[in-house]
Amino acid sequence: xxxxxxxxxxxxxxxxxxxxxxxxxxxxxxxxxxxxxxxxxxxxxxxxxxxxxxxxxxxxxxxxxxxxxxxxxxxxxxxxxxxxxxxxxxxxxxxxxxxxxxxxxxxxxxxxxxxxxxxxxxxxxxxxxxxxxxxxxxxxxxxxxxxxxxxxxxxxxxxxxxxxxxxxxxxxxxxxxxxxxxxxxxxxxxxxxxxxxxxxxxxxxxxxxxxxxxxxxxxxxxxxxxxxxxxxxxxxxxxxxxxxxxxxxxxxxxxxxxxxxxxxxxxxxxxxxxxxxxxxxxx
Numbered sequence: 001x002x003x004x005x006x007x008x009x010x011x012x013x014x015x016x017x018x019x020x021x022x023x024x025x026x027x028x029x030x031x032x033x034x035x036x037x038x039x040x041x042x043x044x045x046x047x048x049x050x051x052x053x054x055x056x057x058x059x060x061x062x063x064x065x066x067x068x069x070x071x072x073x074x075x076x077x078x079x080x081x082x083x084x085x086x087x088x089x090x091x092x093x094x095x096x097x098x099x100x101x102x103x104x105x106x107x108x109x110x111x112x113x114x115x116x117x118x119x120x121x122x123x124x125x126x127x128x129x130x131x132x133x134x135x136x137x138x139x140x141x142x143x144x145x146x147x148x149x150x151x152x153x154x155x156x157x158x159x160x161x162x163x164x165x166x167x168x169x170x171x172x173x174x175x176x177x178x179x180x181x182x183x184x185x186x187x188x189x190x191x192x193x194x195x196x197x198x199x200x201x202x203x204x205x206x207x208x209x210x211x212x213x214x215x216x217x218x219x220x221x222x223x224x225x226x227x228x229x230x231x232x233x234x235x236x237x238x239x240x241x242x243x244x245x246x247x248x249x250x251x252x253x254x255x256x257x258x259x260x261x262x263x264x265x266x267x268x269x270x271x272x273x274x275x276x277x278x279x280x281x282x283x
Contacts, residue, residue: 001047001144001148002047002048002122002124002125002126002144002147002207003047003048003049003050003122004048004049004050004051004052004119004120004121004122004125004126005043005048005050005051005052005125005126005127005128005140006051006052006054006112006113006116006120006125006126006127006128007036007039007051007052007053007054007127007128007129007130008054008103008109008112008113008127008129008130009024009026009036009053009054009055009059009062009130010054010055010056010059010102010103010104010106010112011025011106012058012106013025013256015256015257015258016028016256016257016258016261019258023061024059024061024062025130025255025256026059026062026130027061027062027065028261029265030133030255030261030264030265030268031264031265031268031269034065035130035133035255035264036062036130037090037094038133038135038268039128039130039133040094040097042128042134042138042139042140042141043097043126043128043140044093044097045138045140045141046126046138046140046141046144047141047144048097048126048140049097050097050099050119051097051098051099052098052099052100052101052116052119053098053099053100053101054101054102054103054112054113054115054116055100055101055102055103056102056103056104056106057102057104058104063100065091066091066094066095066098067095068091072084072087072088072091073088076088099119101115101116101119102115103115106226107221107225107226107227108221108222108224108226108227108228108229109129109226109227109228109229110216110219110226110227110228110229110231110232111216111226111227113127113208113212113213113216113229113232114213114216114217114227117213120210120213122210123209123210124147124153124207124208124209124210125207125208125210126140126143126144126205126206126207126208127204127205127206127207127208127229128140128204128205128206129204129205130204130255131204131254131255131256132203132204132205132252132253132254132255132256133252133253133255133264133268134156134203134205134248134250134251134252134253135250135251135253135267135268135271136249136250136251136271137248137249137250138250139156139205139246139248139249139250140205142246142248142249143156143205143206143207143246143248144207146181146207146244146246147207147244150177150181150242150244151242152241152242152243152244153206153207153208153209153233153236153241153242153243153244154206154207154243154244154245154246155171155184155187155202155203155205155206155207155233155243155244155245155246156202156203156204156205156206156245156246156248157171157182157200157201157202157203157245157246157247157248158200158201158203158247158248158252159199159200159201159247160199160200160201161199162193162196162199163193165190165191165192165193165196165199165201166190166191166192166193166196167190168190168201168202169187169188169189169190169201169202169228169230170187170188170190170191170196170197170198170199170200170201170202171184171185171186171187171188171197171198171200171201171202171245172184172185172186172187172197172198173185173198173200173245177244179247180246180247181244181245181246181247182200182244182245182247183242183243183244183245184237184243184244184245185237186234186237187202187230187233187234187237187243188230188234189222189223189228189230189231190223200245202230202245203248203252205248206229208229208233209236209241211236211241212229212232212233212236215232215233215235215236216229216232218235219231219232219235251267253267253268
């Protein structure tokens with residue numbers, strides 16, 4: 001069973017400027033709740049026991065958010081507000097599962113993954129990219145089940161418009177398992193339209209093998225002078241590591257751009273309003 005997850009959080013968040021000039025993008029509220037908490041809830045619901053945050057010293061406010069005991073205890077002592085007490089209990093629940101490692105120079109997702117090597121214990125681990133929210137269904141839980149069933153690594157997948165392939169990691173299908181799952185023959189990071197092997201994109205959820213660390217160490221910086229996790233995945237595929245692309249259920253939300261961030265709040269707000277209206281009907 002997969003019990004560990006890693007979440008790269010050291011990125012500068014330039015696509016959300018000016019908000020991120022002084023504030024970590026992962027703490028920006030999405031419908032009244034910090035974005036990172038949606039990712040944490042997904043992990044916990046999927047059975048993850050330890051979550052490793054990769055941050056930089058420029059984003060220490062993320063660590064402070066989960067280690068604000070003194071502040072909460074003082075407020076609770078003065079106000080005894082039930083809502084605040086519940087918020088503090090929630091943060092304590094998260095804190096028990098979180099470990100922090102540092103990536104102070106942004107060298108890409110592959111380099112971020114490498115920072116966690118000494119903490120990963122089992123054959124497979126989960127990685128979630130916080131810019132990508134998947135709501136309505138727990139994508140991580142489904143991918144863990146697929147990994148166990150096929151004894152493989154897994155990547156979340158969706159079909160994108162052909163004129164947008166240069167924004168994504170794009171994979172080539174080797175074999176169709178069923179309508180939702182495919183064995184991958186290769187993956188390219190942000191190809192041109194001409195070089196893209198398909199319009200099947202990798203989304204920010206991965207079940208990765210521990211052997212990926214050795215492959216990352218072999219890599220030289222690629223596009224943007226960064227170490228890309230997709231390049232390490234390609235090296236593993238070349239060595240016959242089985243990777244399954246999973247067409248996930250649920251709704252994808254991109255929180256990494258300003259328009260996407262605003263839309264995410266709207267979409268999650270709709271879910272909350274629907275949930276409340278359902279409760280009202282039952283009363």
